Amino acid sequence: MILSMLYKSTPEDVRFIMIDPKMLELSIYEGIPHLLSEVVTDMKDASNALRWCVGEMERRYKLMSALGVRNLKGFNDKLKMAAEAGHPIHDPLWQPGDSMDAEPPLLEKLPYIVVVVDEFADLIMVVGKKVEELIARIAQKARAAGIHLILATQRPSVDVITGLIKANIPTRVAFTVSTKTDSRTILDQGGAESLLGMGDMLYLPPGSSHTIRVHGAFASDDDVHAVVNDWKARGKPQYIEAITQAEQSADSLLPGEKPEGDEDVDPLFDQVVEHVTETRRGSVSGVQRRFKIGYNRAARIVEQLEAQGIVSAPGHNGNREVLAPPPIKDV
Structure with a gap:
């Protein structure tokens, strides 16, 4: 699936955040220009990356709301049409004093973001329930903002694939499993225990209770290396350091949660x-x-x-009033 997206999409179209607890499966993609951060192997960094996605999702929603569009495609199409008409769109969230610029910066095309988590059972076991809630929040709201999740696990037990996660992940794929119980955990029905292996899978599309049996293509390590090396030759990744930093904002916090180290x-x-x-x-x-x-x-x-009472809470238009007096200048 990742290889297919690399064939079809440039870094301007799709960016990846890859979380690989096993440090084996996804590390092969290290260094491609599509990455927003280095392949994440530390579970604490993985939690921070998911929290960053929540904050980015909220930021994109504010931009789309300001432009009057419903999804990321509409946002990018509107920017393209405005640029072709000779009237590029400035950042509607910018305010005087935000920077030294005399006018707001121009908006740029936003790429789709795909978050790939390999063996998220490790993530659940190490970091705990907070990750489950972050995954659910992203799955619930982030699709319109162009942020998508791919979760994989080799342990399809109910303490990993919980009801909260299943309720918010409408599209599912099951490869060969050992028992009918495992198949029911993934697909809510049996069948995956009878698959032949070697790419044989059952696909459950969103909004349907009927599975489709399909066969996945096999991509060898040499095939993946060839594509990865070609993309590496085309450009270097531009990482966003804030993705793995332990920074929390009001947008990225879960309901009732307070920032760590507040x-x-x-x-x-x-x-x-x-x-x-x-x-x-x-x-x-x-x-x-x-x-x-x-x-x-x-x-x-x-x-x-x-x-601290230095600024007010945001008003109905999002602006804050500075309550503290100006600093006293030395005479």
Whole structure:
């Protein structure tokens, strides 16, 4: 499946986040320009990557809402038509003071993001229920934002493939399993225990209770290496460091969850206070651009400012009022 997408799509169309607890299956794709981060092998980093996806999903929804479109295809089509008409679209979420620019930056095409998790049973066992809830939240809402999940496991037990995950993963594929119980865990019906192996599979399409028996193509290591090496020769990956960093924002937190280490003040906190009180602008994007940090970290700092009473809660239009007085200048 991954190889098929690499054949058809450029890095401008599709980007990947690959999580590989076994450090074997997906490490072969390390270095391709489609990757948003290095192949994730540490389970804590994997949890952070899923949390970043939730934050990115919310950001994309705000952009699509501002442009009046329903999905990522509509968003990209609208940008393309506007550019061809000679009227490119500026960032509608930008506010004066967000950067040194006199006008908002132009919006750019957003790629689809595919999150591939190999053996997510390890992820569930190591990190716990939080990962299950993050996966469910992404599966519930992220499709319209162009973010998709591929989950794989060799242990189809009910403590791994839980009811919450099954309810939010409509498309399922089962290869050969040992028992009818395992087949029911994956497909809600038997049949996978009778498959022949070697790519023989049952496919359950979304919205249907009838499985389709298909045969998957076999791709050798040499085939994969040939495609990977060709893409490596075409360009280098541009990683986003914030993906695996332990940064949490209000958008990426689960209901009722508080940021980890909420009592810890960010090292940039004092500098941000000075900047915000001087410019009288308390937006997340302004802090992000001024201090060249990730969205999640900037959002967390602004939330700390709100907790300290320096800025107000966001109003109905999303703007925050700076409550603290300007800094006193030395005479």
